[in-house]
Amino acid sequence: MASPTPSKPDADGRAFYENDVDFDVLAAHDSDFAAICKVSKHKRWIDFQDPKVVKQLTKSLLKCDFNLTLDLPDDRLCPPVPVRWNYIRWIQELLDTTSATYNDQYDSNREVHGLDIGVGASCIYGLLACKTRPNWHMAGTDIDAHSLTHARQNITANDLDPRIKLVQTTTEDPLIPLAAINRSKLDFVMTNPPFYASDQDMQSSYINKVAPPSAVCTGSANEMICPGGDIGFVSRLLAESLELKHSVQWYTAMLGKMTSLQQIVSELKKHEITNFAVTGLQAGARTKRWAVAWSFGDRRPRNEVARHGDLVHAVLPAPTxxxxxxxxxxxxxxxxxxxxxxxxxxxxxxxxxxxxxxxxxxxxxxxxxxxxxxxxxxxxxxxxxxxxxxxxxxxxxxxxxxxxxxxxxxxxxxxxxxxxxxxxxxxxxxxxxxxxxxxxxxxxxxxx
Structure with a gap:
C-alpha cells in the first residue's frame, strides 16, 4: 500500500492502516491529490473542512492502495478509507481464523458470501471486500434509492457487477433479508449504522467535543440518524441474529462510541453469547471507531483477532x-x-x-x-x-x-x-x- 504502515505481513499482501495517511507518499503517487494539498514549512496538509478535498482524499486512497475508482454525489457521506478498510480487514481475519481447516490462514479457494446493511452511495465495503478477495461475493441493502443508484454505478465502474448484488429495502423489512438476496446462509453480515438517535443528539455530540469534527460531514439524515442511534440499530440486528443463529457465521457491526460497544457486549452476555470479538478501528490520530462481532458457532478466532486494537478490559472476550x-x-x-x-x-x-x-x-x-x-x-x-x-x-x-x-x-x-x-x-x-x-x-x- 502507498499510505499505511503495515501491521504485519499477510498471505494476501494486505495490512491494517495504523498511522495517519502520509500525504507526501500519496501525492507522489497521485497528481490529483497533489493538486489539492497545501504546503507550509515543507509539510503537506489538507483542509478537512472542504468537502471536495475530503472526497479527493478518499478517491486517491482507493485508487493508489486498491486500484478502485469511486464517484460520489455531493449530498451523501464520503467514507474515510482507513477505518473502512480496517473493518473489512478485521472481518477477513475473523473468517480466516475460524475456518474448518484450523490453519488460521487465508484460503484463496474458499468462497465467501457477505452482506453489507446500508451500502450508501459509495458501496465501499463491497468494493474493498471483492477487490481484495477474488472469491468473495457481497450483497448489499439500502433504504435510499438515490444512494443505490450511485452504488450501482461504482460497482459497474470497477467491473464487479457479477459479484456484488444490491437490493432496496424499507425500514419495515428485516435487516438481513435472506429471501430477497436469494441466500439461505451467509458467512458474515456487516453494518456501519447511523450513530445518532436524533438531530438533537447529533448536534449535541459536536457541541460536547473539545475540538471541532476532524472532517466535514456531508451525510444525509438517513445516513446519520435512526431510532436509538447505533445502539438501537445493532440491538435490532442482535434480535434478528437470535432468530437466524447459524444462518450467519459472523454478525458484525461498527459502533461510534466506546460506551455503545460496552452496551452491546453487555447485551451479548445477557443472551449468553460467549463467542464474540471486538476491535478498535482507529487509524492514526483521527476519529475513533469500534466494531463487534458475534457467532453462534463454536469456531474461535485467533486471540489477537478476538481482542484487536485499542480497547478497555470490560469489553474483552475470553482469551483464546x-x-x-x-x-x-x-x-x-x-x-x-x-x-x-x-x-x-x-x-x-x-x-x-x-x-x-x-x-x-x-x-x-x-x-x-x-x-x-x-x-x-x-x-x-x-x-x-x-x-x-x-x-x-x-x-x-x-x-x-x-x-x-x-x-x-x-x-x-x-x-x-x-x-x-x-x-x-x-x-x-x-x-x-x-x-x-x-x-x-x-x-x-x-x-x-
Missing amino acids: AQTLAVPMMDARWAGERVDECLRTLDVTWQWEAAVSIGVLEAGGNVWSRAARRKRKFASEAVEGEGLRDVKMAGAAEDGGRGEKEGVALAVKITCKKEEVELRWLRGKDHVVFTSFCGMLKRTLTGRA
Missing part, C-alpha cells in the same frame, strides 16, 4: 490462547512430553513431530481423574476382545463424539524453545479450555 513457560526445555523435548501425554487420553490427536505442532479434538473433559478412571475401566473391560478400539468406548460415554459436530474442544499446540503455545480453535466452554491448559502445564512443569 495461553502460553506455558517451560524453562530449560527445547521444542523437541516439550513436544515428546506433550505427545506422550495426549496419546493416553481419549482424544483425536494429530502430531507433526518435525515441526512440533499438533491439533487435539476432544468430546469433553477426558483428562480429569474421573474420566481417566472410566477409561481405565473401559480398557480392562475390553481386554482380550481382539482389535476393538478402546477409544470407541470412551466416545460412547461422551455422547458419541465420533462425528465432527461432537467436538467439544479443539486446541492447536505449538512447542517452541522454553514455551508451549495453546490456541483454542473450537468449543463453547472456556472453562474446558482452561482446564486442559492446566492439565498440560502440570504435565510439563509439575506445577498447577
Whole structure:
C-alpha cells in the first residue's frame, strides 16, 4: 500500500492502516491529490473542512492502495478509507481464523458470501471486500434509492457487477433479508449504522467535543440518524441474529462510541453469547471507531483477532490462547512430553513431530481423574476382545463424539524453545479450555 504502515505481513499482501495517511507518499503517487494539498514549512496538509478535498482524499486512497475508482454525489457521506478498510480487514481475519481447516490462514479457494446493511452511495465495503478477495461475493441493502443508484454505478465502474448484488429495502423489512438476496446462509453480515438517535443528539455530540469534527460531514439524515442511534440499530440486528443463529457465521457491526460497544457486549452476555470479538478501528490520530462481532458457532478466532486494537478490559472476550513457560526445555523435548501425554487420553490427536505442532479434538473433559478412571475401566473391560478400539468406548460415554459436530474442544499446540503455545480453535466452554491448559502445564512443569 502507498499510505499505511503495515501491521504485519499477510498471505494476501494486505495490512491494517495504523498511522495517519502520509500525504507526501500519496501525492507522489497521485497528481490529483497533489493538486489539492497545501504546503507550509515543507509539510503537506489538507483542509478537512472542504468537502471536495475530503472526497479527493478518499478517491486517491482507493485508487493508489486498491486500484478502485469511486464517484460520489455531493449530498451523501464520503467514507474515510482507513477505518473502512480496517473493518473489512478485521472481518477477513475473523473468517480466516475460524475456518474448518484450523490453519488460521487465508484460503484463496474458499468462497465467501457477505452482506453489507446500508451500502450508501459509495458501496465501499463491497468494493474493498471483492477487490481484495477474488472469491468473495457481497450483497448489499439500502433504504435510499438515490444512494443505490450511485452504488450501482461504482460497482459497474470497477467491473464487479457479477459479484456484488444490491437490493432496496424499507425500514419495515428485516435487516438481513435472506429471501430477497436469494441466500439461505451467509458467512458474515456487516453494518456501519447511523450513530445518532436524533438531530438533537447529533448536534449535541459536536457541541460536547473539545475540538471541532476532524472532517466535514456531508451525510444525509438517513445516513446519520435512526431510532436509538447505533445502539438501537445493532440491538435490532442482535434480535434478528437470535432468530437466524447459524444462518450467519459472523454478525458484525461498527459502533461510534466506546460506551455503545460496552452496551452491546453487555447485551451479548445477557443472551449468553460467549463467542464474540471486538476491535478498535482507529487509524492514526483521527476519529475513533469500534466494531463487534458475534457467532453462534463454536469456531474461535485467533486471540489477537478476538481482542484487536485499542480497547478497555470490560469489553474483552475470553482469551483464546495461553502460553506455558517451560524453562530449560527445547521444542523437541516439550513436544515428546506433550505427545506422550495426549496419546493416553481419549482424544483425536494429530502430531507433526518435525515441526512440533499438533491439533487435539476432544468430546469433553477426558483428562480429569474421573474420566481417566472410566477409561481405565473401559480398557480392562475390553481386554482380550481382539482389535476393538478402546477409544470407541470412551466416545460412547461422551455422547458419541465420533462425528465432527461432537467436538467439544479443539486446541492447536505449538512447542517452541522454553514455551508451549495453546490456541483454542473450537468449543463453547472456556472453562474446558482452561482446564486442559492446566492439565498440560502440570504435565510439563509439575506445577498447577
